[in-house]
Amino acid sequence: MCELLGMSANTPTDLCFSFTGLTQRGGNTGPHSDGWGVAFYEGKGIRSFHDSSPSAKSEIANMVQRHPIKSKTALCHIRQANVGEVCLANTHPFIREMWGRNWVFAHNGQINNFVRRQGIYQPIGDTDSESIFCDLLNHVRDDLNSDVSPIDLAKYLVALANQYAKQGVFNCLLSNGDWLFTFCSTKMASITRRAPFGPACLTDADVTIDFAAETTANDVVSIIATQPLTSDEAWEVYQPGEWRLWHDGEVIAQGQVSIK
Amino acid sequence: MCELLGMSANTPTDLCFSFTGLTQRGGNTGPHSDGWGVAFYEGKGIRSFHDSSPSAKSEIANMVQRHPIKSKTALCHIRQANVGEVCLANTHPFIREMWGRNWVFAHNGQINNFVRRQGIYQPIGDTDSESIFCDLLNHVRDDLNSDVSPIDLAKYLVALANQYAKQGVFNCLLSNGDWLFTFCSTKMASITRRAPFGPACLTDADVTIDFAAETTANDVVSIIATQPLTSDEAWEVYQPGEWRLWHDGEVIAQGQVSIK
Numbered sequence: 001m002c003e004l005l006g007m008s009a010n011t012p013t014d015l016c017f018s019f020t021g022l023t024q025r026g027g028n029t030g031p032h033s034d035g036w037g038v039a040f041y042e043g044k045g046i047r048s049f050h051d052s053s054p055s056a057k058s059e060i061a062n063m064v065q066r067h068p069i070k071s072k073t074a075l076c077h078i079r080q081a082n083v084g085e086v087c088l089a090n091t092h093p094f095i096r097e098m099w100g101r102n103w104v105f106a107h108n109g110q111i112n113n114f115v116r117r118q119g120i121y122q123p124i125g126d127t128d129s130e131s132i133f134c135d136l137l138n139h140v141r142d143d144l145n146s147d148v149s150p151i152d153l154a155k156y157l158v159a160l161a162n163q164y165a166k167q168g169v170f171n172c173l174l175s176n177g178d179w180l181f182t183f184c185s186t187k188m189a190s191i192t193r194r195a196p197f198g199p200a201c202l203t204d205a206d207v208t209i210d211f212a213a214e215t216t217a218n219d220v221v222s223i224i225a226t227q228p229l230t231s232d233e234a235w236e237v238y239q240p241g242e243w244r245l246w247h248d249g250e251v252i253a254q255g256q257v258s259i260k
Numbered sequence: 261m262c263e264l265l266g267m268s269a270n271t272p273t274d275l276c277f278s279f280t281g282l283t284q285r286g287g288n289t290g291p292h293s294d295g296w297g298v299a300f301y302e303g304k305g306i307r308s309f310h311d312s313s314p315s316a317k318s319e320i321a322n323m324v325q326r327h328p329i330k331s332k333t334a335l336c337h338i339r340q341a342n343v344g345e346v347c348l349a350n351t352h353p354f355i356r357e358m359w360g361r362n363w364v365f366a367h368n369g370q371i372n373n374f375v376r377r378q379g380i381y382q383p384i385g386d387t388d389s390e391s392i393f394c395d396l397l398n399h400v401r402d403d404l405n406s407d408v409s410p411i412d413l414a415k416y417l418v419a420l421a422n423q424y425a426k427q428g429v430f431n432c433l434l435s436n437g438d439w440l441f442t443f444c445s446t447k448m449a450s451i452t453r454r455a456p457f458g459p460a461c462l463t464d465a466d467v468t469i470d471f472a473a474e475t476t477a478n479d480v481v482s483i484i485a486t487q488p489l490t491s492d493e494a495w496e497v498y499q500p501g502e503w504r505l506w507h508d509g510e511v512i513a514q515g516q517v518s519i520k
Contacts, residue, residue: 044384045348047310052302063323088305096357100382120380122360124304 026055109169369429
């Protein structure tokens with residue numbers, strides 16, 4: 001299995017604190033040592049880093065921890081391989097262009113013998129996750145128009161996600177840089193930080209931050225992760241089948257479907 | 261204008277030496293200070309870095325200079341903006357998936373009022389370069405099959421490149437990770453290094469390398485750049501309209517067309 005980390009914020013914010021916590025789980029406090037990747041949106045552009053070595057020991061991950069890259073939307077993944085060898089082509093998050101935007105996807109879970117809809121988008125590596133991403137994009141491109149509203153798109157994505165979740169485990173993060181769609185099949189939690197900001201302490205590293213010193217009164221920053229990353233804050237745990245659509249740090253749509 | 265740097269090698273090789281020379285031209289020895297990017301293939305996967313700040317002052321570029329990333333095919337670009345604002349979405353090299361491979365493209369030159377063929381691939385930013393890349397991919401996807409041989413593909417690309425070069429300036433690097441296609445409209449040079457290896461000295465920085473200490477007798481490593489990067493080696497200068505198709509460090513096809 002793997003671990004996911006997403007961020008949605010109303011102002012460009014760095015991910016250093018959460019990223020430092022997550023990457024410890026890549027070979028240090030956790031077994032997710034088969035590569036890691038992160039994508040930071042900057043407008044419609046993205047800055048992405050992928051590495052097939054363990055995040056806890058990666059020089060590139062070390063640079064990302066120290067170098068504050070500010071973004072309103074970011075997606076990160078650390079991998080414990082089940083399907084597909086350990087190599088760069090199998091490292092999340094996966095990225096494709098659709099309708100003139102970068103779409104970025106990261107998946108936690110497994111769907112055995114997944115059969116994807118044929119179409120424009122084809123996997124480059126050999127993970128079930130990338131195959132599911134291509135299936136999802138081929139469905140969206142076939143069935144919707146580029147001017148679909150985020151809410152209508154989310155409804156469509158929920159129906160797809162529900163089908164995936166019925167075939168296996170499907171926790172995901174998906175974004176086009178404007179919104180961040182999150183779906184929980186088994187495990188996901190989120191926290192929204194806003195004024196008055198306080199301190200927080202990482203679960204996986206001896207690091208405490210005082211958000212009050214790093215933010216302004218209007219900042220809203222939400223973190224979505226497989227498991228809570230801090231030990232002294234109240235995270236909201238997703239229920240199986242629950243989804244949330246984030247924009248500028250806030251939930252703009254949410255719901256729950258039966259995945260039994 | 262911009263500067264290009266490509267590498268084709270028969271064994272995974274780092275680009276640190278050439279990259280160090282090129283990045284000096286991004287705000288130090290040259291005026292190309294509007295961002296830079298590089299993509300390293302690792303199998304079918306890619307490791308890419310993009311930054312909209314000057315390469316000579318970029319912390320990420322500094323990390324790439326120091327951290328030897330080994331690759332058989334790499335493409336790099338430093339930008340001096342003419343069309344499109346300075347932002348991440350306008351930073352080369354551009355990347356798209358086609359036929360289950362990462363296609364990577366970098367362009368030096370300018371085509372004013374370029375009109376692209378409509379199709380699957382759409383630009384994310386607003387440069388003429390990305391628009392040309394999307395046009396190229398839409399043509400290839402419409403007109404060829406995924407099993408086209410590299411030689412037949414190159415012939416098709418030459419005809420397209422010729423059309424572009426007649427509309428403006430079009431020096432380019434294009435790869436799918438297997439081959440590296442290079443086309444010169446105005447300015448390009450290459451060098452192939454093989455045993456017996458000797459020393460070389462960068463033009464843009466006070467750095468000398470002894471390739472004999474870094475290589476084995478069977479290594480073949482070719483560097484393609486807008487301008488020679490070393491002062492003490494014999495670079496082969498491309499003529500206008502000249503193209504070369506590289507694979508494993510060797511030219512596997514080449515020719516010249518009239519772009520008048």
